Amino acid sequence: MQGRMQKTKAAAGIAAGVILLACALSAQAYTINLSPRSPRTIYLQVGVGAFTGGTYNQGGSPAVNGTINVVSVTVPAAQVGNGTAQAMTTNSTASISLLDNYAFCNLPGQLYVGGFYRSTSSSAGSATATLVASVPANLTNAGGQTLPFSQVRWTSSGNGDSGAQPFPAGAFPAGGTVTIGTIRRNQWAESCHAYSYLNSSVPAAGTYTGRVTYTLSAP
């Protein structure tokens, strides 16, 4: 009788073990995954930009602004070609940062250059977005005469800034592309560029124009 009871308990014990195992296997029947939604965003502003609803910290959102700003200088006849750099001015009205309404650039001597880069990827090569300028070889006048774009350079600063600028000082090439700077992942970057004409040659009289296109690229 005692032996029969032991066998019964053993059978019950084994059955209980099977049930417990089944419970343990079914305890993770649902899963929740985390997935980033529209994680990559870039925004570039050269000159005037646009945020709808005010600056970002006022609740605004980035928008599109197709304005092409002009940076120009009129060289006095007596100074043409004397090698004294001539400060250029802009028709841009962008003096504040659209991030937080901070008065960052001084008009009309500085052109705002800024933007941001959003990404969740930390893979190699994704640490920064790169701002590149495409530059024609020359500025031209109505008569087809030219001035090399390499006659234009810029300094870089920003009110309240210290240390290196994200878009540092540089000069345009006489055609081709030039890297203006980079924006680190998940960061807002901005600089104010003050352009000058080197004035080291004596071109024919006239108004010389050319268009530089800035492109921000994210990996």
Add this chain to the structure above:
Amino acid sequence: MSPWIPVALIVALLVALALAAAPADAATYRIDDSASLPRESTALLGWRSAVPSRYGDDTLQGTIGVALRLDVGAWRGNAGRIYLVLPEQTTAGVRLAWRTQGRLLPGQATPGQRVLVFAGSIATPYLEDRLELDIETGGGDFPGTQPLNFHFEIDVD
């Protein structure tokens, strides 16, 4: 071969099973929450701030609801404390906060933490509530879809 060896194995198995299945002992048990139902299988995370600051801001955030159903029948009639356990995650910097409809306690946790959500007598076979999980994580290194791992444990008095 001695007939006592299988008998001894069976006895040892019985003792082990008895210990494992004794819910009334003062011990910690993982609760079967497999009858729970998330609102969606994936919580979509967006940037906490659509625009980053000058100093960087990579926080992603999202919310997901879970109809929680904890099988506590094994401890019915006992007093216990139930914890939400957030183990270390494959995703860096996860922070979890949850709101409830009152059956469980709201709270928040970071990986490695065990947070009290219930204390008292277990009177029903299931403990049910609706959790709204607010999830935050670092978006600077988030290669793609990642699992959110958490579970519930009970300490039985």
